Amino acid sequence: MSVERITVFVSPELAHIIQVTRIIGEAGVNGVMMxxxxxxxxxxxxxxxxxxxxxxxxxxxxxxLVKIDQLIAVEIDDVPGSMAHFLEAISKVNDTVGSIQVFPxxxxxxxxxxxxxxxxxxxxxxxxxxGYRELAYTDLT
Numbered sequence: 001m002s003v004e005r006i007t008v009f010v011s012p013e014l015a016h017i018i019q020v021t022r023i024i025g026e027a028g029v030n031g032v033m034m035x036x037x038x039x040x041x042x043x044x045x046x047x048x049x050x051x052x053x054x055x056x057x058x059x060x061x062x063x064x065l066v067k068i069d070q071l072i073a074v075e076i077d078d079v080p081g082s083m084a085h086f087l088e089a090i091s092k093v094n095d096t097v098g099s100i101q102v103f104p105x106x107x108x109x110x111x112x113x114x115x116x117x118x119x120x121x122x123x124x125x126x127x128x129x130x131g132y133r134e135l136a137y138t139d140l141t
Contacts, residue, residue: 003073003137004052005115008045009065012038020045020059027051027058032140033103033115046101048115048140069098071115073135074127078104078112086114089130093122106140113140 010016017036024031024047033048049055052068059066076086083102098117105111113135116123127134 002070003048003115003135003140005069005071005117006047006049006052006055006059007067007069008047008059010043010045012040012043017043017045019062020047020064023058023062023064024049024055027054029055029058032106032137033101033113035101048137050137050141069117071117072123072127073137073140074114074116075105075111075133075135075139076114078110082112083114086130086132089132090116090123090126093120093126 008020010020021031021034028051030050031047032050033046035046037044037046047055048071056066056068074086076082096118098119099115100117101115103113103115105113124134
């Protein structure tokens with residue numbers, strides 16, 4: 001199971017963040033998660049949306065640089081120490097990940113959502129063996 005995340009690279013100005021969100025909104029694409037990383041050379045806007053292909057097409061047609069990544073979404077308890085416990089569980093089979101983002105669950109107050117970028121197939125088994133639940137996009141809305 002995976003969730004697709006789009007990444008948009010823009011110069012570090014609020015107007016460009018507004019532009020990205022306006023373009024996907026006008027395309028009828030709904031975002032459920034967004035993060036912005038500010039770098040000296042520009043901003044990296046990462047979004048999980050309901051239609052990543054439509055978002056990518058709309059943004060690319062507007063001249064923006066966009067890529068789509070496959071992520072693993074996992075639900076964990078939202079209590080102290082749960083992230084460390086989860087990372088220890090997956091480190092038994094996978095000691096590197098591309099990126100990790102954590103968001104509060106919009107569905108359950110006592111859960112958090114971890115998005116992991118990884119190309120290790122064994123990670124899915126480690127997640128299941130440790131008793132965690134992988135999520136699909138529909139679980140995030």
